[in-house]
Amino acid sequence: MKLFEYEAKEIMKSHGLPIPQGFIAKSVDEAVSIAEKIGLPVMLKAQVLVGGRGKAGGIKSASTLDEVASISKYLFSLKIKDENVESILIEKKLNIMKELFIAITIDRSERLPVMLASSMGGMDIEEIAKMHPELIVKLHIDPRIGILPFQARKVAQKIGLKERQIITFSDIAVKLYKIYEELDAELVESNPLAITNTGDLIIADARLNIIDDALFRHKEFQELALKRMPESTELERLAKSKGVRLVDLGGEIGVIGNGAGLTMATIDMLTYYGEKAACFLDIGGGASAEEFAKALTPLIEYPRVKAILINILGGITRCDEVARGIKKVYEELKFTKPLTVRLSGTNEEEGQRILKEIGINAFTSLDDAVKNVIKQVRGI
Amino acid sequence: MTILLNRENRVVVQGITGRQGSFHTKLMLEYGTKVLAGVTPGKGGIYVEGLPVYDTVAEAKDLHNVDTSIIFVPAIAAYDAVMESINEGIKLIVVITEGIPPNDTMKFVCSAKEKGSIIIGPNCPGIISPGEAKVGIMPGFVYKKGPIGIVSRSGTLTYEIAWELTKAGIGQSTVIGIGGDPIVGLTFTDALRLFEKDDETEAIVLIGEIGGDAEERVAQIIGKEIKKKIVAYVAGRTAPEGKRMGHAGAIISAGSGTAMSKIKAFKDVGVEVAERPMDIPELVKKVMKK
CATH class of the missing domain: 3.30.470.20 (ATP-grasp fold, B domain)
Incomplete structure (x- = not known):
């Protein structure tokens, strides 16, 4: 932070x-009265969290109160790399x-x-x-x-x-x-x-x-x-409002995986075949049906996401548990976005049987799953 | 032989009474690991999975002669737990805990170096020598005994790759997850030096990811100190700058730590770099024929 x-x-x-010596001003009037109090000349410094503030014109000096007023007005109107200036630090000029x-x-x-x-x-x-x-x-x-x-x-x-x-x-x-x-x-x-x-x-x-x-x-x-x-982007904010952490990657295929490395590798596979992932979403180990439902909803709701790829390698995580989670969401939300699931590992047969009940043929090979979701998103 | 771990290691579980600690104690015992005791301060005297629980590592050491510890305690207490093991002379310490502040990790890494303890992790799946023992949370069935050493910054991706190898009939000597944090104990460089000296290991698979320069650094000794054949994979080719990709350590900052930089470093020293995880078995077969 x-x-x-x-x-x-x-x-x-x-x-x-x-x-x-310095104080923080939230308005032009405050800026002027601070400058009066600490004495001229002063530095006016826009308070933003992004770097490159000086180059963006966010730091100015003023030697009269009129200048303090006009510069602070200007700084409050400034946007530095998309960040609004909400306060200015007024300091005695060194x-x-x-x-x-x-x-x-x-x-x-x-x-x-x-x-x-x-x-x-x-x-x-x-x-x-x-x-x-x-x-x-x-x-x-x-x-x-x-x-x-x-x-x-x-x-x-x-x-x-x-x-x-x-x-x-x-x-x-x-x-x-x-x-x-x-x-x-x-x-x-x-x-x-x-x-x-x-x-x-x-x-x-x-x-x-x-x-x-x-x-x-x-x-x-x-x-x-x-x-x-x-x-953050719109998709990241939507996800956050639902308690889900994801990284927006700009593409159309929503990716959910278990484990950071495996999820990154899944995204890299899409790129290998010339497609772009919509997001990086690591559900972690041993996710419950509820956690799955939560993770899926922002991807189902967000229009840019055209298809969803779930990649689970069951180790400690059990495939049947994951399948039950997916089935639950599928039945509750009745969404129509194409969904590709790769399930492999612990209790994989049981997981695949459960998914068949809702018409999903789960893949065991990651490569096949990636090719399938690409077909879906390209509408082939 | 294997590296760092075989069926002789005598293991204590720190944080054995927690949900994760007790669950994985059971799985480690089932795999055949010699887990002998647990430690949870304040809960000495009870039994978990048939194992005695002590208040201190010192008791577990005195009574069971443990030489290896696996740590499941929460981040807030992890520094103390690791330091306790280091001070009791535990030789191999596997830290599963995620979210330990780097200032704590740097301190125990310094102390471990001085006292001669090896730390694996934090934020790691642990270590397994297939057919011998596992000290970690990885699923045992994806591995089989064989000639390939694996070292990785990731958990599930390592399971994926190990399983691809196993399905292709290629077993593993020892598999180590060094952890996804920016600061870890055992490094790629340390692991490769150990594999180089191990008779059983014929080739090495190295699984890196974006962030930091551990891959670039280990590339500097490949072909010089490390003569064994290596196949590498680097995750995060499409990761954006400045965003943390799950692991605390998986972040590209100010243009450094990109997958491309790591892949180039490996290719420059003649390491085969796989485009996809499933290409690794073929590449391993190829380098082993050479």
Whole structure:
């Protein structure tokens, strides 16, 4: 789950990190009165969760109250990659001499947390990594110990900091790591981490993403996480309203499988034969008849889905149980969309017998099932 | 021989009193696995599937000399359970639990490395050496004993492929599901090194998927350290960027972790890559003839 910049900064501030003075405005009037209170010039920063905000014109400075009014009006009308701007962070404008970069994230390959730092802040870090990989300093961290100040001081030196800035930088790094660990973040970042004209370091921009799998132990974010779903399509929203998680893939063949890898492989098979799946829907292991009914309904209702392919490899999941689920939905919903079922494994004969009762000839081979659903969708 | 697991492994089930734990204890016993005890803190003294339940792994170790653990405890308590096994000197720890925060996984992976424990998972189906033993939740009937080692990030897709092989008369030495999380203990690289040294394993099937760079990394040692023939399959060729495809680790981010990148890495080192899961038996026969 992503947090807005102002939410990330509030958390950082409560951990004693240096943050520019600022407040959040929900309207033009609020923006003007905040600017009056904190004093001009100010920065106006559109609060959105998508990246590329600066390039999209979502960050502006203003030196008069009239400018604050006109710019905030403009920002509230802005759509950044389909995301509406609902609030603006108004901050006192900093006198920035240099921009650094600092981030703490997970290095999947090394299986360790990593701190990344660079003297080339302010730019897109992926671009720095491509053009100047030597300018990114990496520090792998023992997750049982965390960042020690001496490690951060060495990084500070490597990115060209001197004297008291070394101490300030290491203090910031240690505190950011503390946030990373306490909140189960997948990313804590400041880009830029600014050096001001007085030589102070201050977190000019901030990002903080929380790991979804860790939300169970962060009650403070649970409600927010429910509201803050990532960008979704109509089909994904329809499914979600029925309590089903799926990924919209844009095609016409709805795919339900048991297990993530098997479902992905089923979708890849459709592509192999030149068709596109409508969705990725992993029903998981041991799904009950009710769960099957739930998963099927959005695909039955959504008009773009022209045919449905169910691929079940019964291991712990029993084919007869699955067949009973399909039969139940079939009889209750009386839908007419073509349905292809592949059932193989535990109790496969019994499962196939049950499906025959409702006129479905289940396949045992995945290849045959995929070819059949393609025939159905092409109307052959 | 097999790798990591044979009929001699002495198994304790952590979380044996839960629904999943007790159900799979029964299936593991039926398969012939030497499951000797269970652990659920606070429930010591009772019996599940005829096995004694203890409050601590230490008791199970003292009384039954267990060397292998399978963990079914919920994500919220999994870190403690894995650390307990590591500290009691359990050599092989299979973590079935899904949804463990990566910060916890990274910590126990570090500790396991220091103490010499091998962790399989988290979020995995476990390990089976057909005809010997299974420590996991996979259906035993899809496997048969034979010369192919399989290592995979997936569960049901592995069953599918193992079954295709079995139906084609090609058995397996050991089959490992390393897990679908971004951070796992045993890696593709570790598994291939073990298979390379195993006399019984003649060829290896590697099943990867989108996300991360485990496939690209293991490709770097293929043909050098790893001389045995390998057939690979990569799931998620059509997955969109930025969407989690079921597994926490199956996500393409900022253009990296695509199936194409992994397939290319394998082809560059001469690995046969199957277009479809059902093509694997033929490819295995082909590489074994060489």
